[in-house]
Each structure stands twice: as structure tokens, then as C-alpha cells.
Amino acid sequence: MDDTTGVGPGPASSGSPDSAPPPQPEPDPNLTPDERELEEQIHPGLRSHRGQAGDQIFSYLARGTGVLVIVLIAAIGISLLIDAVPAIIDDNANFLFSSEWNVSGQDFANGTAAFGVWELFRATVLTSFFALVLATPVAIGIAVFLVEYAPNRISRPLGAVIDLLAAVPSIIFGLWGIYVLAPVIAPFAEWLNSTFGWFFLFASGKTSIAGGGTIFTAGIVLAIMMLPIITSITREVLRQTPTAHKEAAQALGATKWEVIRMTAFPYSRSGMIAASMLALGRALGETIALMIILSAAVGRLKWSLFEGGDTFASKIARDVGEFVGSEASAGAYIAAGLVLFVLTFVVNAIARVVAGGKVNG
Numbered sequence: 001m002d003d004t005t006g007v008g009p010g011p012a013s014s015g016s017p018d019s020a021p022p023p024q025p026e027p028d029p030n031l032t033p034d035e036r037e038l039e040e041q042i043h044p045g046l047r048s049h050r051g052q053a054g055d056q057i058f059s060y061l062a063r064g065t066g067v068l069v070i071v072l073i074a075a076i077g078i079s080l081l082i083d084a085v086p087a088i089i090d091d092n093a094n095f096l097f098s099s100e101w102n103v104s105g106q107d108f109a110n111g112t113a114a115f116g117v118w119e120l121f122r123a124t125v126l127t128s129f130f131a132l133v134l135a136t137p138v139a140i141g142i143a144v145f146l147v148e149y150a151p152n153r154i155s156r157p158l159g160a161v162i163d164l165l166a167a168v169p170s171i172i173f174g175l176w177g178i179y180v181l182a183p184v185i186a187p188f189a190e191w192l193n194s195t196f197g198w199f200f201l202f203a204s205g206k207t208s209i210a211g212g213g214t215i216f217t218a219g220i221v222l223a224i225m226m227l228p229i230i231t232s233i234t235r236e237v238l239r240q241t242p243t244a245h246k247e248a249a250q251a252l253g254a255t256k257w258e259v260i261r262m263t264a265f266p267y268s269r270s271g272m273i274a275a276s277m278l279a280l281g282r283a284l285g286e287t288i289a290l291m292i293i294l295s296a297a298v299g300r301l302k303w304s305l306f307e308g309g310d311t312f313a314s315k316i317a318r319d320v321g322e323f324v325g326s327e328a329s330a331g332a333y334i335a336a337g338l339v340l341f342v343l344t345f346v347v348n349a350i351a352r353v354v355a356g357g358k359v360n361g
Helices: 033-042 044-089 105-110 119-150 152-167 170-196 216-240 243-251 257-285 286-293 312-318 327-360
Strands: none
Touching: 044 119, 044 327, 105 257, 105 327, 119 152, 119 216, 119 286, 119 312, 119 327, 170 216, 170 286, 216 257, 216 286, 243 257, 286 312, 312 327
């Protein structure tokens, strides 16, 4: 009997060290998404290969966009600096602490140009921070109500209405503030001035309180403009509070307010600060509304809410017709814009430090 009967050269054993893995088939481009997902499960090598390529492409795109933003910001700062330095060199006043503003082309030609940003800095900071103080607690209160107290049939439409405030043009806020709001709040402003006039914030200014063109009016209007920004972001971060934290506080017998104070607020604190600083950035650069409300008087060094003046942005917008065509005169306004540029960066840097400290604490 032949011992080789039934024995032939069969395929190599799968356990042989010389055996190679079977080649992975290429995906069929005509497959439906469900069929492609099933094929990737059968042949995981296909998915990992495409996934690695996609990750690399996305990584390059993300890095490129991040670098692009940094380059753009640096280019803006360098451009402002280059255009502002010649005007600052020709300035015959203290650029940072003077209130003069004589920057016509003739002034530069005669060597008598004198300008400073002290009044612009005062009006910008006072208006923006007064608006921030008014808007932040109101916005947080609205967000807490929408997330924790209001039923869905009220929360959704009310949230949509508040979000729509961001769509109202600045010029509408400015006209409403000077012609509608200012006469209404004038009696209250006069009462504050007469009762608390000993305090520097409520001291009398050279601008008429009855006229309404004051930082007090502008701050209230600006606070209304900041409300949708702070409310929207705060509402979203409050919704991210872990349900387990709230249930743990309720299990300990905490009331509704105690649950919010002990769980939602600590968890959302950094988001609230970020929302406030984002709104403050909007306030620092607000132009048209403040240009309409604030008066054009200068030379007032008291930090009073019942004064007028110009912010950085409103001053540049108001006088844009005067420096067009005059490179030297434009340099003075660009120098003011450079200060606003730096001020915005400083405020955001401080906000990041504060938010980081709160989170780590």
C-alpha cells in the first residue's frame, strides 16, 4: 500500500514563521456608508490606514490655522507700531498722560502737534467697566433662571429673544440710548449726583446730566449690548454641570439655591469669567453707539460717570474725515489705536490669569 496515497503538497501552515499575512483588499468606492463600516470592521487595517492619514491632515490644518492667527495678530501690531512711531516722535505733549489733541496736518507741518490719550483711556475704561459691572450679575441671573428654574416652554423663547439682542445694530442702540433712555433716567442720575456727589464716581461733570450724553447713559446702553454675550456663554457652561454633583448636593439636603451655589457656580466659574471678558472686549471696541451718546468735550480729569468725552474707538470714528489724506495726522490716530490694541491684550491676559487661578483654586 502506497503510504503517499492522499498526501499532497498542501498550503503552508498558518503558524509557519515564513508565512505572510493575506493582503488587505482596497475599499470599494461604490459601497454605502453602512457597507463601508462593515468592511472596515472585517479589515481593520483599512480603517487604521485612512485614519492615520486623516489625523495627519487635520493636525497640519489645525497647526496652520493656529499659526495663521498668531501671524495676523503680530502683523497688525507691527503695522500699527510702524505707523504710530513717527507721529509719537513729533508729539510735543506727553502721549500717555496729556489731554491735548491738536493733530491737524498744519500742526505737524509747523512742529506744534500735541496729543495725548489720557482722556480717551479714561472714557474707554470707565465706560466699559461700568457696563461690565451692570451687565455681569444681570446676565448670570438670567442664565441661572433659564437653566435651573424656567420650564422649557419659557426658557427656549426667552433665550432666543435675548440672543436676538446681539443682532440689533449699534446705531440703533445709540439712537435709542440718547433719545429714549437718557430722558427717562435723567431724574435718577440727578438724584445720584445730588445725594452721592461727594463720591468721585457721582461727582458733577462739565457735561449736562439732563442732556444724557454721559458715561452713565453710555454704560447702561453698553451693558444691554453685552447681555446676550454673557448670558449665552454662561447658559451653556451651566448646562455642563455634572448631574451627579447636583444629585449629591440634593442627597445632603441642599435647597435649590444651595445646589446652584455649591455645584453649578464653582464648576462654571471659569466659563463665566471668560464670558465677561469676551463681552468686555466688545465693550472696549464699541464705536457707533458711544459716538452718538457721548459728547465731544475734553479736559476733564475727574473719573465721574456724569461726564462725556470720547473713547478710543469713537474718537477715531468721529474724526475720520479730518485725517484722511494726511499721513502725519493719521499717525496720531493710529497711535491711539495701538494703545487700544495693547489695552485689549492686557485685559484678556489678566482675565486668563484670574480664570486659571479660580480653576486651580
